[in-house]
Amino acid sequence: MKKPRKPAKTRSKKAATKKPPRPVGRVLYLYGIGKAKPVKRSPRAPGVDGAAAVEAFACSGLTCWLSRVDAHEFGEQLEQNIENLDWLAEASVRHQRVVAELSTRDTILPARFGTVFVTEKTLAADVARRKRDLGPALKRLAGADEWGVKVFVVAEPVHAAVAAESGRDYLRQKAAMLKPAPATQVSKEVQDLAEALSKVAADAVPGGKVSGGQRGLEWQASFLVRRADRKKWDDVLSKFARRWGSETGHERRIETTGPWPPYSFVSQNAR
Known part of the structure; x- marks a missing residue:
């Protein structure tokens, strides 16, 4: 006599052991670059996506102001999103508000809307490459x-x-x-x-x-x-x-x- 199968139980157990979905990838959205010693606190204005914090990232003796945002929305999909008037309206205003708040506290070289870096390493390399231009520009725009x-x-x-x-x-x-x-x-x-x-x-x-x-x-x-x-x-x-x-x-x-x-x-x- 055949033993009864235990299909449902074993299959559900197996399904339960599946790995959770991978966390959403992030890219670095740049608002601007300032001097080595940043202001004491980050801007109160929300990031370009309306949720991410604005943080200071030190590289090459300067400070990059950025947010860690969704890699799909601000990476693969960015070009299409810019064609969406509603999306562009909200994102561009948030970008402007962050840059404006930073500029009231210190000298900032504002980045163009939509400036994104894949990793901290690529951002640091870009800043290092342009440092000869960044330093004099900050000095010229001071105050x-x-x-x-x-x-x-x-x-x-x-x-x-x-x-x-x-x-x-x-x-x-x-x-x-x-x-x-x-x-x-x-x-x-x-x-x-x-x-x-x-x-x-x-x-x-x-x-x-x-x-x-x-x-x-x-x-x-x-x-x-x-x-x-x-x-x-x-x-x-x-x-x-x-x-x-x-x-x-x-x-x-x-x-x-x-x-x-x-x-x-x-x-x-x-x-």
Whole structure:
């Protein structure tokens, strides 16, 4: 007589011994690079994925600010995710908030959105390779912020730009900033403003780096301004705003944005 089988019990036991799923792989998402001695505490702002902490990682005598994020979302899938407006809106705003918070505490070379490294070793190797450029760049940007300046020819009252309330608002504003500026003849008055601002600023990037294609936009530029020179900077802007507001025929409006992390003043090798 045959013995009864014990199929169900043994099979379930075997199934129970299966290895648990492997933990999700992680990659290093870089926000920026700072000096060797970082600020005492990490930013309060959440990481680019909305969950990961922002941490300091020392390499080559400098500090890399990063988050350890999902390797699929920010690695294999990153290119497709960037095409998803909702995903891009949320992630880019988080990136900007982290960089902005870091920049209020120390000099930071902001990284481009979507800068990812597979391992600490590859990140350290990249920083070591570029260290000759990173050191001087940090020194040049120390104690300075980026300011954007635009001059509009005003034919009718124009409402001031509203601060971005959501990720989509932020992306719309950034999209407007990336449009090429219309080819217009810059007036003598605007040239005088540009010259006066350049004398106060540590550096300037004309056109192209800031928004273009807006109605009535006559001129635009980005400036690197030392915080110690902020009063002089404000005085120049106030002087021209008063002049254009009081003189007949000068229907122009000055719009400024900032302070920002100095994105426009970080060279390709220092990003």
